[in-house]
Amino acid sequence: MILIKSAEVYSPQFLGVKDVLIGGEQILAIEDQIDISTFKNLGVEVIQAKGKMLIPGLIDAHVHIAGAGGEGGPATRTPEMQLSQMISGGITTVIGCLGTDGMTRSLNSILMKVKSLRAEGVSAWMYTGSYQVPTPTILGDVGKDIAMIEEIIGIGEIALSDHRSSCPTTQELIRLVEHARVGGMLGGKAGIANIHMGDAKNPFQPIYDAVNQSELKLTQFFPTHCNRNDYIFEDAKEYGKHGYIDITASSYPFFPEYEIKPSRAIAEFLKAGVPLNHITMTSDGNGSLPDFDEKGNLIKLEMGQPKSIFTELVDTIKDEKLPLEKVLPVVTSNVADILKLKQKGRIKIGNDADLVLMDKNYTITEVFARGKKFMDKGNIVIKGTYEK
Numbered sequence: 381m382i383l384i385k386s387a388e389v390y391s392p393q394f395l396g397v398k399d400v401l402i403g404g405e406q407i408l409a410i411e412d413q414i415d416i417s418t419f420k421n422l423g424v425e426v427i428q429a430k431g432k433m434l435i436p437g438l439i440d441a442h443v444h445i446a447g448a449g450g451e452g453g454p455a456t457r458t459p460e461m462q463l464s465q466m467i468s469g470g471i472t473t474v475i476g477c478l479g480t481d482g483m484t485r486s487l488n489s490i491l492m493k494v495k496s497l498r499a500e501g502v503s504a505w506m507y508t509g510s511y512q513v514p515t516p517t518i519l520g521d522v523g524k525d526i527a528m529i530e531e532i533i534g535i536g537e538i539a540l541s542d543h544r545s546s547c548p549t550t551q552e553l554i555r556l557v558e559h560a561r562v563g564g565m566l567g568g569k570a571g572i573a574n575i576h577m578g579d580a581k582n583p584f585q586p587i588y589d590a591v592n593q594s595e596l597k598l599t600q601f602f603p604t605h606c607n608r609n610d611y612i613f614e615d616a617k618e619y620g621k622h623g624y625i626d627i628t629a630s631s632y633p634f635f636p637e638y639e640i641k642p643s644r645a646i647a648e649f650l651k652a653g654v655p656l657n658h659i660t661m662t663s664d665g666n667g668s669l670p671d672f673d674e675k676g677n678l679i680k681l682e683m684g685q686p687k688s689i690f691t692e693l694v695d696t697i698k699d700e701k702l703p704l705e706k707v708l709p710v711v712t713s714n715v716a717d718i719l720k721l722k723q724k725g726r727i728k729i730g731n732d733a734d735l736v737l738m739d740k741n742y743t744i745t746e747v748f749a750r751g752k753k754f755m756d757k758g759n760i761v762i763k764g765t766y767e768k
């Protein structure tokens with residue numbers, strides 16, 4: 381058991397200064413004072429957290445955990461994500477996805493990477509499918525993958541409005557997303573469709589068309605990269621009033637000439653009247669970040685980092701002057717709600733003990749995932765199997 385004493389607890393909402401008791405993988409108690417003198421000999425580790433903030437572990441719902449890319453040829457394939465890339469950014473849950481390369485990379489690798497991350501002690505799930513339509517699957521059917529494979533919670537990232545998209549027809553898109561929805565119903569999952577939004581003009585039109593010509597709701601779609609350029613950003617301010625919008629964090633420092641800084645995007649979406657519970661932020665970690673010229677030639681290539689979601693969360697507080705409890709849901713409870721991850725995203729009795737302690741300067745000092753301490757006094761103490 382671990383007792384975190386006198387922390388300022390943000391559940392995301394501010395609960396006050398509390399003691400939080402962790403036992404096994406769960407949060408057992410949250411009280412003003414927890415007296416452990418009666419069960420001291422059970423070996424409770426006490427962590428003094430006076431003056432520190434305790435927040436839920438971050439959920440990064442779009443990470444290329446088994447590598448991605450390759451858009452500049454074989455040498456540009458990105459590597460697998462390592463455990464410390466999550467822990468350094470206070471991330472305790474990831475959702476893996478395939479991405480552009482549904483041709484030479486496989487969902488089997490992502491599924492085994494999910495299992496490997498779980499074995500290393502953090503939480504992970506995945507989407508079935510890739511950019512392409514028809515999309516690769518494990519069991520030969522999107523719905524079966526979602527209904528029958530515990531680790532699979534939806535489909536994605538399906539590319540729309542992009543030169544790398546298969547440009548599904550409206551009927552193809554409807555059929556695919558409805559199928560994912562039914563798989564989700566049968567499996568008790570979100571069954572949501574994570575959509576890669578590209579650089580085409582009127583990028584949300586394919587989603588609006590699918591919804592207008594079917595019984596699907598906008599909330600069955602989970603479009604990402606909504607800050608990739610100024611026109612998708614403007615369109616997302618309206619779209620976001622009715623559907624979910626996801627901001628990509630890791631690409632900003634590499635493409636500041638096109639992208640809206642994620643921290644500013646959060647502030648501006650809120651100012652435009654997008655409900656807070658419609659906004660999320662993910663990293664696109666380990667995705668390659670290619671830049672193409674007008675002729676479509678690759679001119680630049682970078683790789684995203686998961687910890688960018690923590691950096692941008694802090695910038696939203698420091699630069700945009702939004703309070704922590706107002707913006708924290710964007711990387712915790714909103715993501716858990718949209719993806720139906722019931723044990724995640726909130727500091728609550730019975731939830732998984734995924735917790736992050738930070739000091740007054742928003743520096744992460746401790747990270748706990750499923751009850752185990754992965755970072756202690758700023759040092760990562762549990763690393764991935766092959767990490768030094």
Ligand SMILES: [Zn+2]
Pocket residue numbers: 537576577605
């Ligand atoms: Zn993408």
